[in-house]
Amino acid sequence: MAVVGGLALGAVGSGLLTQVEGSSLALLVGGSVVMGVGLGAVGTLGTDLIVGAAPPERAGAAARISETGTELGGALGIAILGSSGVAVYRSEVAGAVPAGIPPETAAAARDTLGGAVGAADRLPAGLPDTAGDAFVRGLQLAALTSAALVAGMAVLAALLLRGHATD
Numbered sequence: 001m002a003v004v005g006g007l008a009l010g011a012v013g014s015g016l017l018t019q020v021e022g023s024s025l026a027l028l029v030g031g032s033v034v035m036g037v038g039l040g041a042v043g044t045l046g047t048d049l050i051v052g053a054a055p056p057e058r059a060g061a062a063a064r065i066s067e068t069g070t071e072l073g074g075a076l077g078i079a080i081l082g083s084s085g086v087a088v089y090r091s092e093v094a095g096a097v098p099a100g101i102p103p104e105t106a107a108a109a110r111d112t113l114g115g116a117v118g119a120a121d122r123l124p125a126g127l128p129d130t131a132g133d134a135f136v137r138g139l140q141l142a143a144l145t146s147a148a149l150v151a152g153m154a155v156l157a158a159l160l161l162r163g164h165a166t167d
Helices: 002-017 025-053 056-094 103-111 113-118 127-161
Strands: none
Touching (some): 002 025, 002 127, 025 127, 056 103, 113 127
16 A cells, blocks of 8 residues: 555645745745655556566566656656646736737746746836746646646555555
């Protein structure tokens, strides 16, 4: 049941990230560490299960397949969660950029938080703060989605592993 515990810990870490506000660095780091410890344990256990189930002469191939799956899953997760966060950011900032700002400055502010911070001296006074708030809301949505998915995986793992002997 270490897999279930790791997934539950990962969900708790993601849940903590939903509470991040403007300058709560301790909460951001703490949530990331809790999530990383939980999901890191699951990754290690998963690789061990995959390689251990393969015949000794196929252990290298099993390890490569496991690593490929890990990399693909991580890339897809980052792409999907990152896209949802960016969509929140861009939709909120796009409505806040007033007319009359040079197009390249407006585009930089709408595209990324870094662009908004970099162009802060050419933007209206409150727009960089609006961009920061929009970024935080995007992060919170991504964290909430992650927490829900990982909690669902924990429940699924608990159901599927119920009754199996562990060493």
